Amino acid sequence: MKKILYTIFFLAIIGIVGYLLYEKSISNNPGNTDLNAINPATQQIKAATDRVEKIKITKDSTYGALMATSGVPYKLSVSIYDAAKPVYDLVKIRIGRIIELIRDKDTDEIYELRYKIDTEDELFVSRMATSSVATSSESEYFWQAELRPIPYELRLKTAAGTIKTSLYQAALDNEIDIRAIIDLANAFQWEIDFAMDPRVNDTFKFVYEERYLNNKYIMPGQIFAGRYVNVGKQFDVYYFEESEDNIGFFDVDGNSVQKMFLKAPVAFKYISSGYTTGPRYVGGQYQVFTSSHRAIDYAAAIGTPIRSVGDGTVMSAGWNSQGYGNYISVRHNGTYTTNYAHLSKIYVKYGQKVSQSDVIGTVGSTGFSTGPHLHYEMVKNNVKIHPLREILPPGKPIRDENKERFFAEIKKWQKMLDD
Ligand SMILES: [Zn+2]
Numbered sequence: 001m002k003k004i005l006y007t008i009f010f011l012a013i014i015g016i017v018g019y020l021l022y023e024k025s026i027s028n029n030p031g032n033t034d035l036n037a038i039n040p041a042t043q044q045i046k047a048a049t050d051r052v053e054k055i056k057i058t059k060d061s062t063y064g065a066l067m068a069t070s071g072v073p074y075k076l077s078v079s080i081y082d083a084a085k086p087v088y089d090l091v092k093i094r095i096g097r098i099i100e101l102i103r104d105k106d107t108d109e110i111y112e113l114r115y116k117i118d119t120e121d122e123l124f125v126s127r128m129a130t131s132s133v134a135t136s137s138e139s140e141y142f143w144q145a146e147l148r149p150i151p152y153e154l155r156l157k158t159a160a161g162t163i164k165t166s167l168y169q170a171a172l173d174n175e176i177d178i179r180a181i182i183d184l185a186n187a188f189q190w191e192i193d194f195a196m197d198p199r200v201n202d203t204f205k206f207v208y209e210e211r212y213l214n215n216k217y218i219m220p221g222q223i224f225a226g227r228y229v230n231v232g233k234q235f236d237v238y239y240f241e242e243s244e245d246n247i248g249f250f251d252v253d254g255n256s257v258q259k260m261f262l263k264a265p266v267a268f269k270y271i272s273s274g275y276t277t278g279p280r281y282v283g284g285q286y287q288v289f290t291s292s293h294r295a296i297d298y299a300a301a302i303g304t305p306i307r308s309v310g311d312g313t314v315m316s317a318g319w320n321s322q323g324y325g326n327y328i329s330v331r332h333n334g335t336y337t338t339n340y341a342h343l344s345k346i347y348v349k350y351g352q353k354v355s356q357s358d359v360i361g362t363v364g365s366t367g368f369s370t371g372p373h374l375h376y377e378m379v380k381n382n383v384k385i386h387p388l389r390e391i392l393p394p395g396k397p398i399r400d401e402n403k404e405r406f407f408a409e410i411k412k413w414q415k416m417l418d419d
Helices: 002-028 063-069 074-084 167-173 178-187 400-418
Strands: 051-056 098-103 110-116 121-129 141-149 153-162 203-213 216-230 233-243 246-250 296-299 305-307 312-320 325-331 336-343 359-362 373-380 383-385
Touching: 063 074, 074 110, 074 121, 074 141, 153 167, 167 178, 178 203, 178 216, 203 400, 216 400, 233 400, 312 336, 325 359, 336 359
Parallel strands: none
Antiparallel strands: 051 098, 098 110, 110 121, 121 141, 153 203, 203 216, 216 233, 233 246, 296 373, 305 359, 312 325, 325 336, 336 373, 373 383
């Protein structure tokens, strides 16, 4: 008897909590927005005049729990889940994103679920009639899922700045979206080391698209052209689609900007904030390339990812008792090897093949090191050389038959960069 009472009590509590959560979810909804016409499907059961219930995905919330909280019957939530699965598994929904339930204004029945799975695509799970007669009778509809590209409105934008302390700071000073500056730095990652190369009065300018939805700025899109002037030397990159499998950035002569080595083993997005112009000395512990320190030191927080600057094979990965601490050596070919020292973590093993940009370990302060930094060496024919001074052959050129198209296409970008 006692047991039954406990059970009843327990169920009552669940009911109350459930109801409160439900109420809360309704009051939290940022809005039941009117629909734009969104689904061209002719079998769509309802006209586009209903409302959107927005459910924010919070920490530890699952698809099933969110649906239950919104009062979606279990069977319905499973039907939607099953229909979506071949296209997108709703188990993978991400914190901070939003699930939209499109509900019939009159009956409150759900006839569509929408979820932006990433910055590019949106999942639509729609209730479709099996016959041409519009009905919500269970036997006469089914659920169908598809991914559609998010229909951003694109606006062309030109941004520019002058370096006073760092590229990152210049972006902030000019109110440029930091994501656009990271993309710009990525386009130059084979040419410029943005930790070490920038100098005061360097300038940059670039042309890119901004993505809008309903007149609201969402994020930067494709960069079409970029210019960086480093100590008077001008570097240009132009985006070009030569063919389906050759898309990317090319220099003014039509050579791919991708080279055998990245300029820096630490990506701009990690060294960006707080990094100042030029080589850094902190209590004399971080050094540039000298006759006694034939390496470059990158000051960065412990745990900062380190990437292999080129394709290669791991020749050493482990503890080095000569002072390097946790140490990785990557052999790129018969001529070049790069070494990475004082790491906190090592992600690769001896003999492993790595590709350019693969994260191989993280910044630490192991071995003879007085503070967190990466000690980076480039070895050419057994001699330690200055990695930033090494001149590498240009990347693969655009094929002759496509060059005319390339030069014609970049003309407008060049004009915008020159203006
Ligand atoms: Zn060093």
